[in-house]
Amino acid sequence: MNKKVNISIDMMGGENSPDKTIDGIEIFIKRNKNLNDYFFYLFGDESLIKEKIKKKSIKNYEIIDTNIVVSDDLPALSALKKGKGSSMWKCIESQNLLNSDVSLSAGNTGVLLVMSKMILKTLEDVDKPALAGLWPNNKGMNVVLDLGANIECSEKNLIDFSEMGAALYQSLYPNDMAKVALLNIGSEEIKGTELLKSTYSKLKILDEMGDFKFNGYIEGNHITKGDCNVIVTDGFTGNIALKTAEGTANFLTDNLKKALSANIFSKISSLLSYFPLKKFKNKLDPRKYNGAIFLGLKGPVVKSHGSTDSLGFSYSLEVCYKIAKGQMIDKIKYNLGHIKKIKNDEK
Amino acid sequence: MNKKVNISIDMMGGENSPDKTIDGIEIFIKRNKNLNDYFFYLFGDESLIKEKIKKKSIKNYEIIDTNIVVSDDLPALSALKKGKGSSMWKCIESQNLLNSDVSLSAGNTGVLLVMSKMILKTLEDVDKPALAGLWPNNKGMNVVLDLGANIECSEKNLIDFSEMGAALYQSLYPNDMAKVALLNIGSEEIKGTELLKSTYSKLKILDEMGDFKFNGYIEGNHITKGDCNVIVTDGFTGNIALKTAEGTANFLTDNLKKALSANIFSKISSLLSYFPLKKFKNKLDPRKYNGAIFLGLKGPVVKSHGSTDSLGFSYSLEVCYKIAKGQMIDKIKYNLGHIKKIKNDEK
Numbered sequence: 106m107n108k109k110v111n112i113s114i115d116m117m118g119g120e121n122s123p124d125k126t127i128d129g130i131e132i133f134i135k136r137n138k139n140l141n142d143y144f145f146y147l148f149g150d151e152s153l154i155k156e157k158i159k160k161k162s163i164k165n166y167e168i169i170d171t172n173i174v175v176s177d178d179l180p181a182l183s184a185l186k187k188g189k190g191s192s193m194w195k196c197i198e199s200q201n202l203l204n205s206d207v208s209l210s211a212g213n214t215g216v217l218l219v220m221s222k223m224i225l226k227t228l229e230d231v232d233k234p235a236l237a238g239l240w241p242n243n244k245g246m247n248v249v250l251d252l253g254a255n256i257e258c259s260e261k262n263l264i265d266f267s268e269m270g271a272a273l274y275q276s277l278y279p280n281d282m283a284k285v286a287l288l289n290i291g292s293e294e295i296k297g298t299e300l301l302k303s304t305y306s307k308l309k310i311l312d313e314m315g316d317f318k319f320n321g322y323i324e325g326n327h328i329t330k331g332d333c334n335v336i337v338t339d340g341f342t343g344n345i346a347l348k349t350a351e352g353t354a355n356f357l358t359d360n361l362k363k364a365l366s367a368n369i370f371s372k373i374s375s376l377l378s379y380f381p382l383k384k385f386k387n388k389l390d391p392r393k394y395n396g397a398i399f400l401g402l403k404g405p406v407v408k409s410h411g412s413t414d415s416l417g418f419s420y421s422l423e424v425c426y427k428i429a430k431g432q433m434i435d436k437i438k439y440n441l442g443h444i445k446k447i448k449n450d451e452k
Numbered sequence: 453m454n455k456k457v458n459i460s461i462d463m464m465g466g467e468n469s470p471d472k473t474i475d476g477i478e479i480f481i482k483r484n485k486n487l488n489d490y491f492f493y494l495f496g497d498e499s500l501i502k503e504k505i506k507k508k509s510i511k512n513y514e515i516i517d518t519n520i521v522v523s524d525d526l527p528a529l530s531a532l533k534k535g536k537g538s539s540m541w542k543c544i545e546s547q548n549l550l551n552s553d554v555s556l557s558a559g560n561t562g563v564l565l566v567m568s569k570m571i572l573k574t575l576e577d578v579d580k581p582a583l584a585g586l587w588p589n590n591k592g593m594n595v596v597l598d599l600g601a602n603i604e605c606s607e608k609n610l611i612d613f614s615e616m617g618a619a620l621y622q623s624l625y626p627n628d629m630a631k632v633a634l635l636n637i638g639s640e641e642i643k644g645t646e647l648l649k650s651t652y653s654k655l656k657i658l659d660e661m662g663d664f665k666f667n668g669y670i671e672g673n674h675i676t677k678g679d680c681n682v683i684v685t686d687g688f689t690g691n692i693a694l695k696t697a698e699g700t701a702n703f704l705t706d707n708l709k710k711a712l713s714a715n716i717f718s719k720i721s722s723l724l725s726y727f728p729l730k731k732f733k734n735k736l737d738p739r740k741y742n743g744a745i746f747l748g749l750k751g752p753v754v755k756s757h758g759s760t761d762s763l764g765f766s767y768s769l770e771v772c773y774k775i776a777k778g779q780m781i782d783k784i785k786y787n788l789g790h791i792k793k794i795k796n797d798e799k
Contacts, residue, residue, distance in 0.1 A: 241703075242703075243703070243706075253637055256637065256644065256645055257645065288692060290600055290603065290687070290688055290691040290692060290695075297603065297688075298603055298604065298688065324692075324695050325691070325692045325693070325694070325695030325696035325697075325698070325699055326695040326696070326698045326699035326702070327699060328696060328699055329699050329700065329702070329703035330699075338692075340637070341637055341644075341645065341689070342688070342689060342692055344637040344672070345635060345637060345671075345672045345685075345689055345692065345693055346672070346692050346693065346696045347672070348637075348671050348672030348673040349672035349673070349675060349693045349696050349697050349700075350672075350696050350697070350699075350700040351672070351673045352672055352673035352674060352675055352676050352677075352697075353676065353696075353697040353700040353701055353704075354700055354704060355673070355676070356588075356589075356590070356676035357700075357701060357704050357705070357736070358704070359590075360732055360735065360736060361708070361732055363732075364729055364731060364732035365729075382711055382712075384711060385707055385708055385710075385711035388707065389704070389707060
């Protein structure tokens, strides 16, 4: 496999772009000096990007000039009307026109999702594309989906999410087994909604196909445990869980900061524990798992947080590289085939 | 209002009882030396309790001997069959037979809920009782409900929860205004399920009745902000949110502990910041808001965590005292009257 990975980047989306996006690319390159099998298509204001990029050590790229930027504040519909020919639009379209393998944008999530569906189309057999995110646990990282694309889900949706989430996990962490669990309010088989119970029994059968190990139900307080690594739920619950975790983390770290600067002793103590605390912060730095991955389309699209900085953007770029290199779309198609198979076996 | 508050306590439920429950009562008394307007009915093994309680500075109590204990491990149905005459059963029943104002148990939640419904009955006009909990925020404490009693909810349920949650908040914090918000995946009026949208418009009307201020939707990451203090959601979402917050908090504090004992410098530093860190831990100590309050029954029942210690149990006792003193049940009835009124106005 020596084929180059072509990564398309919307240079204009999100706060402080294109400075953030250009710096993010540079950070990605510096962190991955051992890699040389990638190429960037950069979409945006050519003269602006040229001016800024020449000071950087970035090679292997081509700038495609676009003069429309989709504003983050526009409602999705107006953004779509005005968005054809924008940096975001062309960045996605390049998977059809330029043989690009993956698209990355820090622009508006809703607009990016709708545009991606329009341009790339949904995979055969998938009803609803999903938004997947990364979430740290004690042993590494979870994939969690759906994070808000589908507020109401069917059994078929949840099963698709399981197979697609497993494919994503396997692309990002090829040496690990995907271990799927359904988010629920108890771990016993009899707990939860009828929808969850019927999904549970289907996933038990799919477990035998070898795409993932099905670990049953998982409760919210065990997400960070690391016994499972693909957490499946509907978009409403997933979004609430993700944001509640974010809020709790901010609440605790804010209170901790206050405590550690409360008086002169604690200030000295903070200095003494500077390196361990830095390690702690570093390990749990949300920029390392920022953004979301769209699953269920014919091509992969990654969304970086609009408000993240260049370091956060560089990690989204790493996700792009890994899922293209790991042939996530092929893995998804392969996995979805198993759903069809057990459906046929049922008949 | 000089009427004594009568508090019934299941002395046998939960881990390490009755030692935990006896110690918990003593801690409550020591922390509230200024209060003398309460009386305890203690349900459990009389000889055991007598033996242990005589060493404590606990007065104002009466022991009611019960020789059946509902095991935490029994399924709800078997527990119910065997449970008549148990310490838990009699503790609840005392609201009907002994003029008790409130019941407290650290036993099995499911069994306690079913027994409470059977003995106390659901309030007129309430379809489904709810489980409410306390959740710290930057300005004080939230009331959050439902935490798992009702995994699927109607508009009527969510409106009942809002009025009952406001009544609970007002009983616990009589000097504060109850500010209700609906947990959702966005804060704009158009976001969320149809159920949430129709509930939103009803709560807007109820806002004018003065029981609470309706603050609209709240996202998971704003629960700890403190702009709202009564967070309303269905039992599935509430349970996932609560447990996810718990898991996140444990994950962060475990990692912090590891960081602060990583080497000799950080160990010294931990000593230096002992008091600020203790203050931090103390402020966010989960024992201070342990357990849950059952809302929607004709009498108040409080559930302490089975695994909490005597300090945690003492805080549940404080909740019992406050909601009895604050006449929560009367407040709930008053608030529910307003739902009836706007329903009649609609006709």
